[in-house]
Amino acid sequence: MLLDMSLMVGPAPGPRGWTVDPSRTDVRQVLPGVWCLRLPLAWPQLQHVNVWALAREGGGVVLVDSAMAGPGAWEALTGALRKAGGSVRDVHVLALTHAHADHVGLAARVVEESGCETWMHPGAEPFFAVVRDPGATESARARRAAREGVPERLLAAYASVEEEADGTHAPLRASHALVAGTVLSSAIGDWLAVETPGHAPSHVCLHQPEHRLLLAGDLLSRHFAPFFDYGWSADPVAEYLASLDAVSGLDVETVLPGHGAPLQDFGALVASHRAGVHDRLAAVRQALASGDAGGYELTRRIFGRPADVIVGVWQFAEVIAYLGHLRRTGEVVRREEADGTYAYARA
Numbered sequence: 001m002l003l004d005m006s007l008m009v010g011p012a013p014g015p016r017g018w019t020v021d022p023s024r025t026d027v028r029q030v031l032p033g034v035w036c037l038r039l040p041l042a043w044p045q046l047q048h049v050n051v052w053a054l055a056r057e058g059g060g061v062v063l064v065d066s067a068m069a070g071p072g073a074w075e076a077l078t079g080a081l082r083k084a085g086g087s088v089r090d091v092h093v094l095a096l097t098h099a100h101a102d103h104v105g106l107a108a109r110v111v112e113e114s115g116c117e118t119w120m121h122p123g124a125e126p127f128f129a130v131v132r133d134p135g136a137t138e139s140a141r142a143r144r145a146a147r148e149g150v151p152e153r154l155l156a157a158y159a160s161v162e163e164e165a166d167g168t169h170a171p172l173r174a175s176h177a178l179v180a181g182t183v184l185s186s187a188i189g190d191w192l193a194v195e196t197p198g199h200a201p202s203h204v205c206l207h208q209p210e211h212r213l214l215l216a217g218d219l220l221s222r223h224f225a226p227f228f229d230y231g232w233s234a235d236p237v238a239e240y241l242a243s244l245d246a247v248s249g250l251d252v253e254t255v256l257p258g259h260g261a262p263l264q265d266f267g268a269l270v271a272s273h274r275a276g277v278h279d280r281l282a283a284v285r286q287a288l289a290s291g292d293a294g295g296y297e298l299t300r301r302i303f304g305r306p307a308d309v310i311v312g313v314w315q316f317a318e319v320i321a322y323l324g325h326l327r328r329t330g331e332v333v334r335r336e337e338a339d340g341t342y343a344y345a346r347a
């Protein structure tokens with residue numbers, strides 16, 4: 001489903017296009033009692049997500065994240081749990097690193113089938129509001145995209161909430177709040193929650209101090225690949241930088257990320273992500289040096305022509321977040337043109 005942007009006139013392909021092959025799972029025990037369930041995603045840009053199964057003292061598991069809903073996805077998750085020697089009924093506790101469809105999509109189904117406790121950050125609410133009322137968010141996103149100069153023919157794709165609404169089995173109500181100081185116990189020891197908003201307002205990492213592990217969700221990845229939910233909090237970029245500061249003081253040897261293999265060299269990894277944000281902010285300043293422009297035009301100046309429309313939408317969201325951050329720091333101003341579109345300029 002690699003899409004040519006010039007051919008793209010409607011929303012991204014829906015759930016049918018998201019069919020995954022349930023046999024395409026990879027299950028590894030990274031240490032006794034800690035399983036990585038690598039589950040397929042149907043996105044060309046991101047082909048799997050990691051769900052973590054942590055054995056509990058006395059039986060049962062803590063499941064961290066749940067993968068995206070869609071044809072074949074439930075079979076992939078349950079098949080992976082079987083390969084790890086369990087089943088969905090062994091899930092006693094479900095913890096969510098953050099409310100994005102690739103991490104919470106199947107969560108409500110896991111709760112239905114297992115009756116487990118659900119631990120999630122209260123910042124997940126805007127995501128599930130989208131799932132409950134996709135139309136309201138689509139209208140708001142279309143209005144914003146138009147003001148940022150997104151061409152008419154691309155507005156539907158930029159407004160689409162299919163990824164959230166169709167990639168999520170059902171809205172999820174947490175039974176417990178996963179917030180700073182929350183402790184989740186497992187057979188290898190306690191995991192302590194650290195709030196790490198920015199990528200999403202609900203983002204939380206779990207730190208296991210004795211084994212020096214950090215379940216990092218989408219805070220860190222092998223290659224700096226940022227994404228920011230915009231419109232749900234004041235300054236996701238500042239939040240993200242503060243989140244990197246918050247984890248940087250932890251004693252961590254191995255990062256267990258939401259996508260990709262476990263990562264070492266924690267200090268360098270955090271530093272590279274911090275530098276990555278500052279490089280992108282510099283790129284935004286540079287793009288503004290060649291003239292005032294709206295968010296869409298600035299995105300194209302920074303990233304060029306995207307590989308497909310979804311990548312373009314992700315890049316746009318990222319640039320909107322940087323522009324919001326630079327407005328708050330006073331470096332950039334935004335004016336409204338006579339036609340209602342926005343133009344950003346260096347202050």
Ligand SMILES: [Zn+2]
Pocket residue numbers: 098100199200218
């Ligand atoms: Zn995410």
Ligand SMILES: [Zn+2]
Pocket residue numbers: 049100102103218258259
């Ligand atoms: Zn993710």
